[in-house]
Amino acid sequence: MALITAEQFRESIKDDGREFYCSGELVKDFATHPIAKDLLDYTAMDYEMALDPKYHELLTEALPDGERVHFTFVAPKTKEDLIRRRKVIQTTMHVSGGPGGAKFTGIDGLNGLHLACSRIDRQMGTEYSDRVAKYRRYLMDIDAAIAVAMTDVKGNRTSHPHQQKGHQDYYVRMVSKGNDGIVVRGAKAHISFAPTSHELVVLPCRAMTPGDGDYAIAFATPTNAKGVKMIGRSDPIVVFDDVFVPMDRVFLMGEWQYAHEMPYSFATYHRLSADTYKYAELEIHVGLAALLAEYNGLEKVGHVREKLAWLVMYAEGTEALGKAAVENCEYDESGTPYPNTLYSNVAKFFFASNYYTAEQHLQDIAGGLVSTLPAMADLKNPATREYLLKYLGTGDICDAEDRMKAFRLAQRMCDHVSGNITVHAEGSMAAQKIMLYAVADWERYKAYAKHAAGIHSDHPAVRDIPPHRLMLV
Ligand SMILES: Cc1cc2nc3c(=O)[nH]c(=O)nc-3n(C[C@H](O)[C@H](O)[C@H](O)COP(=O)(O)OP(=O)(O)OC[C@H]3O[C@@H](n4cnc5c(N)ncnc54)[C@H](O)[C@@H]3O)c2cc1C
Structure with missing residues (x-):
């Protein structure tokens, strides 16, 4: 059963033990809860798309034995x-409006784990990669929805995990270990699509020091395991209240020197996904700015054209950097390809650091209705409809209804979440600079x-080229 239907997916989330607390209550039925239902419907789209003949070839892959599985589960070679x-992510964006709820961040976690464990095994003689391979096979078999839980709640940001004051659980840690497995405690924050996932890949989020051994752990757990509690909305805090993890799902256990390999490897894949x-x-963002310029009769105005041109530079620059990261991908010793670390970090930093300028340009071109737009329901109300139709259109350029729809989209694109996601999801900008x-x-x-300065260098890049003349004259 390597590919399941959307209906089978919905049924599978009605499992025992799933603890998702949302807006003050434990969600008992995802299908009827107002927030959980949206999440469930959105995640189910990944399953619908994979079986839709239009996307089946792109989204699924035949294994050597002929079995078809979701393409994202196959380790990149x-x-x-x-x-x-990249094509999978952008197609999913075009169809569902988001990068996918079942196989997005978690897949980058799985591939990051694969890369990090093979490095650790080579240096430590451990056998974590075999466990990752078996886990990958399991995910394929159940056609899992998978999330990654890397970001610890962290407490005081400048203290190491073992130096935290108040309590010792600001970073997820191993509280006991036996031959059969480990028990973990702590909490991870902002875990996208955890409530509708079957599985969580849990990674450390930073480099560690000798005192941090118990915090240097990576593992996988079902989201409905005893002690896993999710609190929030689509990106909840996930609490691990003494959760037992069997040994075959443990991928790092105390090797603090290698803890950083996990977030670095994950981030390399995930920053490319983000850029993608x-x-x-941004295609929508640029298009909307141009549409609002048109709807406002501003298309030929100089400052508006300048802003539109800047938006094109911003969007296409983001895409070009993403393409450069895969075109110039790197390979580790085991031959596994991963996005070019430099370019994928430049890509993330480029779009995150310019985002508010893009939002400013969109809002500037649009005007104040981005804040004050009457509700679409007012367009349906016979008492107000005629007024809105009369006053919110722009003569022969566009009617009020289309213009209101465009402004409604601008409201959503400029909401309080969009900028924060852009800046922080996939890592804060300081994280990219550290990598760069x-x-x-x-x-x-x-x-x-x-x-260029005429100083001798034996570096292979310059040792065989003649002195630089132009720079010195
Ligand atoms: C919408 C959304 C979805 C997300 N999805 C996921 C997910 O699915 N899985 C997951 O694991 N994570 C997820 N994240 C988490 C994301 O990676 C983090 O938000 C990001 O890494 C920043 O961490 P933070 O939120 O704890 O902020 P902080 O790390 O507290 O950042 C605040 C500021 O503190 C600075 N700072 C932090 N630590 C230090 C330090 N030691 N020294 C100096 N400066 C420091 C940062 O650079 C930043 O300027 C998501 C985030 C968002 C917003």
């Missing part, structure tokens, strides 16, 4: 697999500077 992953879905969002600093080829940059 080539650059083309990364390119296809962001472009599909860490992986930049400083010696090469310096060699070119030396060469």
